[in-house]
Amino acid sequence: MSSAVRKLAVELGARSYPIRIGAGLLSDPTNWRDTLSGKQVLVVSDEHVAPLYLDRVVTGLHDAALSTLILPAGEAHKTLDSTTRIFAALAELNASRDATIIALGGGVIGDLAGFAAACWMRGIAFVQMPTTLLAMVDSSVGGKTGVDLPQGKNLVGAFHQPRAVIADTDTLSSLPDRELRAGFAEVIKYGALGDAQFFAWLETHADALLARDPHALADCIAHCCAQKAGIVARDETERGERALLNFGHSFGHALETVCGYGSLLHGEAVAIGMCRAARLSARLGMAADADSQRLRDLLTRFGLPTAIPAGTDADALLAAMRLDKKNASGRLRLILWRGVGRAEIAEGVDEGTIRELLRESG
Numbered sequence: 001m002s003s004a005v006r007k008l009a010v011e012l013g014a015r016s017y018p019i020r021i022g023a024g025l026l027s028d029p030t031n032w033r034d035t036l037s038g039k040q041v042l043v044v045s046d047e048h049v050a051p052l053y054l055d056r057v058v059t060g061l062h063d064a065a066l067s068t069l070i071l072p073a074g075e076a077h078k079t080l081d082s083t084t085r086i087f088a089a090l091a092e093l094n095a096s097r098d099a100t101i102i103a104l105g106g107g108v109i110g111d112l113a114g115f116a117a118a119c120w121m122r123g124i125a126f127v128q129m130p131t132t133l134l135a136m137v138d139s140s141v142g143g144k145t146g147v148d149l150p151q152g153k154n155l156v157g158a159f160h161q162p163r164a165v166i167a168d169t170d171t172l173s174s175l176p177d178r179e180l181r182a183g184f185a186e187v188i189k190y191g192a193l194g195d196a197q198f199f200a201w202l203e204t205h206a207d208a209l210l211a212r213d214p215h216a217l218a219d220c221i222a223h224c225c226a227q228k229a230g231i232v233a234r235d236e237t238e239r240g241e242r243a244l245l246n247f248g249h250s251f252g253h254a255l256e257t258v259c260g261y262g263s264l265l266h267g268e269a270v271a272i273g274m275c276r277a278a279r280l281s282a283r284l285g286m287a288a289d290a291d292s293q294r295l296r297d298l299l300t301r302f303g304l305p306t307a308i309p310a311g312t313d314a315d316a317l318l319a320a321m322r323l324d325k326k327n328a329s330g331r332l333r334l335i336l337w338r339g340v341g342r343a344e345i346a347e348g349v350d351e352g353t354i355r356e357l358l359r360e361s362g
């Protein structure tokens with residue numbers, strides 16, 4: 001294994017797993033081969049990622065019973081139909097309980113392949129090989145898997161931890177700018193919800209990060225993974241603290257559903273959602289306006305949207321928020337904050353106040 005690999009772990013007893021972050025990891029199978037157990041492997045990727053990186057993985061699997069599946073790219077394909085295609089590929093491979101799925105791609109492929117792995121024969125192994133910033137800092141870690149329904153984001157899914165996360169930072173060089181920026185929304189989220197020092201670090205390192213400075217990016221990814229690994233280890237199935245990772249997501253998921261999957265990228269929707277959560281917190285007297293402004297400034301600096309797209313139906317947004325997984329007993333539960341680095345769970349916020357907030361422009 002190359003020496004520049006940053007190594008972290010998600011500590012979950014017998015289900016603990018490594019996170020490896022570094023340049024060139026995919027090309028050298030000694031970086032990841034040890035994380036596969038049985039002989040059968042299905043590599044799931046998408047039409048943008050496969051032409052760029054699939055060969056690197058396949059070359060390292062020459063002695064496996066191997067199959068590959070290339071799915072259409074994008075959120076609009078994070079569906080039960082795509083999951084069925086993965087099941088068909090597993091059946092074609094005669095995949096048994098010791099088979100492994102490798103998810104090579106962004107969060108869409110990771111969520112889909114992980115969900116298929118959770119279901120196939122009641123659960124087989126899978127390895128995350130994230131190729132977007134968003135997937136490296138967030139979706140590949142923590143074992144949330146699932147698909148969207150027309151009625152709402154991620155409504156069908158399972159907790160199923162991967163066997164390993166292998167983040168080859170070289171793959172970020174081909175990531176389109178808009179996708180990179182969307183990944184920074186989840187990065188900023190970590191600072192906003194519980195790490196004011198990291199938030200300040202992002203304020204000072206924004207230019208280097210946007211210029212894709214490899215050291216700044218690797219530091220950033222490792223920091224986010226460490227924060228998420230800690231939270232997941234303490235609260236794997238979101239009975240408490242893990243819910244804070246959804247800062248901005250109740251609004252964000254509703255926006256994705258109502259605007260149409262893929263029209264706003266997930267990270268963009270989260271950026272807008274975090275601004276609304278901060279504004280609501282200020283309105284409820286929980287936080288200062290200055291904190292909302294600081295968040296908005298940082299998101300803007302990273303080229304992210306902060307306003308709800310004009311013409312979005314506020315009532316439809318509120319209806320989508322009522323289907324959010326954090327809600328309990330039919331009541332909205334939101335993640336709000338007391339300022340940068342201090343998010344908390346809020347129950348029973350008046351729906352009229354939220355509707356009014358959703359109607360506001362800017």
Ligand SMILES: NC(=O)c1ccc[n+]([C@@H]2O[C@H](COP(=O)([O-])OP(=O)(O)OC[C@H]3O[C@@H](n4cnc5c(N)ncnc54)[C@H](O)[C@@H]3O)[C@@H](O)[C@H]2O)c1
Pocket residue numbers: 046047048049052073074075078105106107108109111131132133134135138139140141142143144145154171172173174175176179182266267
């Ligand atoms: N499971 C979780 O805990 C969790 C957390 C956060 C987000 N998510 C989910 O993640 C998804 C968003 O993930 P995403 O932003 O990675 O989207 P994505 O998977 O759609 O990838 C974004 C786009 O970039 C392309 N791409 C990926 N890697 C590339 C590369 N290296 N070079 C060039 N193009 C590349 C993809 O083909 C796609 O078109 C959403 O569905 C969201 O709900 C899940």
